[in-house]
Amino acid sequence: MKKTINSSKKNFFFVLAICPNNTDPIWAINIKRSILSTFQIKHEGAREIDISGDCPITIEKQKINEILNLKTTKQLNACYRKHDIAGIRAIPYRLESKIQMAPLIEAKQTCERQIAHNNLQQVTCMENYHIISPYGNDNIGMLHVEQTLRAIGITNAPPQESFNKRLSIIFDYSNDNFNMKNSLQFVKKIIDELCQSDDRIDANAATHFANLVYNLRTLSLMELSSIANLQCDIFLDALSACASSACIQQIGNLINSGATTNELIFSSLALLSNPKIDIINSIATFIENIPLHGLLAISSLVQSYCITHSNCQMELSVQRIIQSISSKLPPNCYVGQEFDEIKKAIIKQ
Numbered sequence: 001m002k003k004t005i006n007s008s009k010k011n012f013f014f015v016l017a018i019c020p021n022n023t024d025p026i027w028a029i030n031i032k033r034s035i036l037s038t039f040q041i042k043h044e045g046a047r048e049i050d051i052s053g054d055c056p057i058t059i060e061k062q063k064i065n066e067i068l069n070l071k072t073t074k075q076l077n078a079c080y081r082k083h084d085i086a087g088i089r090a091i092p093y094r095l096e097s098k099i100q101m102a103p104l105i106e107a108k109q110t111c112e113r114q115i116a117h118n119n120l121q122q123v124t125c126m127e128n129y130h131i132i133s134p135y136g137n138d139n140i141g142m143l144h145v146e147q148t149l150r151a152i153g154i155t156n157a158p159p160q161e162s163f164n165k166r167l168s169i170i171f172d173y174s175n176d177n178f179n180m181k182n183s184l185q186f187v188k189k190i191i192d193e194l195c196q197s198d199d200r201i202d203a204n205a206a207t208h209f210a211n212l213v214y215n216l217r218t219l220s221l222m223e224l225s226s227i228a229n230l231q232c233d234i235f236l237d238a239l240s241a242c243a244s245s246a247c248i249q250q251i252g253n254l255i256n257s258g259a260t261t262n263e264l265i266f267s268s269l270a271l272l273s274n275p276k277i278d279i280i281n282s283i284a285t286f287i288e289n290i291p292l293h294g295l296l297a298i299s300s301l302v303q304s305y306c307i308t309h310s311n312c313q314m315e316l317s318v319q320r321i322i323q324s325i326s327s328k329l330p331p332n333c334y335v336g337q338e339f340d341e342i343k344k345a346i347i348k349q
Helices: 026-037 184-194 205-216 221-227 233-242 245-257 264-270 277-289 292-308 316-328 336-348
Strands: 047-050 053-056 058-064 067-075 105-116 119-132 139-150
Touching (some): 053 067, 184 221, 184 233, 221 245, 245 264, 245 277, 264 292, 277 292, 277 316, 292 316
Antiparallel strands (some): 047 053, 067 105, 119 139
């Protein structure tokens, strides 16, 4: 574990992002995020961005002799993480509220930093989590986490390496150790259970859908084609939520061939958070065949990509999608006879 975490150099000053090695697993990157977050030194201000998200903080300063003590306190429930919520407009829902998450857990973090001669000497961060009973004020569980880092020496920084990717310092909830049950028989069984014709909703439907999405991500385009159930809306929703290159290609094949006219397949695409360039590339291959009522969702998806990629306008796939959407819009945005179709798309999505 120590070897994996230390396998690539960690450069930092004021840390807003992390530039990991391509071979670093997600869990190791998250540990690096946690360590680098402790190096955040903020003397003033109302907010701080670290592994916990964009959080409101209170700062207390006290200087004793040559040592400056900085104490920061944050209520983690008030932290904002832009990928917690995805929606049709691809703009995260953010209120100026002290609570950004449902208060099932009360979480508080306190960090104390000791600085001497402009050098960070020690950091101690404590986090307390209390599980709140929904039927009263009692705590039904508690967790205490404490982390301490001490400076053991000062050395010159090596020449800066060139990095080919830059990630947010905010915690990544992806799981690269997820045990996929990627047999076709297992996936087909889930589809059959979810798509059964009776009106009763199984109590485990949400779990089955999550399993379906995760396992669809392991399948090739040919395998997806072999198990496709085009009469089942849940399968089409799962294809969009899957968001792997193969899943998006399968959606494109269905649209290009006219095998599906289900409008929900477009609205599901709008719900994807943090889409990757391979998804944009796949959509660009079938953008010309997307009907008017699907353009709102596609534009939302592209906007989600551009929010996290400041140079997205340079991507050929983004340019192609924008040009296609622009060509389908009436002059001066006068919708005329298309109003009913656009209104229907907005209401449904």
